[in-house]
Amino acid sequence: MVKKIGILFDCDGTLLDSLGNAFDSFDYAFDQIGEPRQKPENIKKFFGTSADRIFINLMNDSQLALKAFEFYLDHQAELALKTKLHHGIEELLEALLSKNIPLAIVTGRHAKDLENVLRPHDIKHFFKSIIADSDVTRSKPAPDGLLLALSQMGIDSENSFYLGDSPTDIQAAHNAQSKSVAVLWDKTVDKLEMEKVSPHFLINHPHEMLDLLLL
Template structure:
């Protein structure tokens, strides 16, 4: 029996990934960096630190330079997260809390950014714990963030289900021994073959938990 549901943020709670992909493309263009479509797709769900580590694996100085440059670049992009909320997220979170499930957030994003989004979308009250992959030894696809979330929730990983969308996120959840429901994107294709099950809507979560 599942006791907890752990959500990813981008592409699950908010539909932000198209925005983030376009922002990254503009940044790479400005920096004169050429990246493949596969790289862009594979790093969906990763934070900037992990992205630049993958892009410049043997150059710590370059990684740090790019982190600073990207942080400055994205200051010019204003985002209204309330307009990005995924359909049915509020009703599903309400159902989970009403039925006694613990709810966590395990995202690659930085902690202060995650809290900002939850406050902006008025979802803070639904989450018992918030864990950032940026604070872990290794971010997704490593299992660290999910193992930490399960521990903070006081449940065994086998008693959790993860709600994900990205390839890295699915790998992180399954590597932690957590069943993973993947929300299929509407606007682009992601490899979700390692998920326990693929959903077309978050409304499928209650049915999956109670069947």
């Protein structure tokens, strides 16, 4: 009997070309609360965690961090209209759906934040499960989000693939016993850093996922 497989996707840098906008929104939020901006590398090391948790990690004041997060959400909602799907993503989703392969999103974004960025692109109907960081107790690289999605999809971990653009995504896949697929199409991806965490596969374009699955 053919095994039923499932495909899970990270959001930013994997589905959406949106990571640059995220840094802009962090800058905006810090400006609005009168705090100094953080270097992108200081922010990026927390990616895999939702923005509200990132602000808490970067600041000593949880109330001020919450205020910063609200400004971040407002700015992201405006920028969402300017974000685009990565080239080839919609075609990949359509091809997978046509084969009745269940799909999911597992992201480090907060649910409010995720709704803002997905709304302009009309892709939610492709996914059987959409898991935000605020839906789980532990952020990536913990496997909680992936395991919750797989449960909702009715897919065993060993029959799943998780596509992501950061080492944290790959580590989360390994921790969930899912096959890790490092995607290299976002301009922010460091191939050498991805190789260090030993993904099962590396792909340069969305259509290569179909080749990998022999579809």
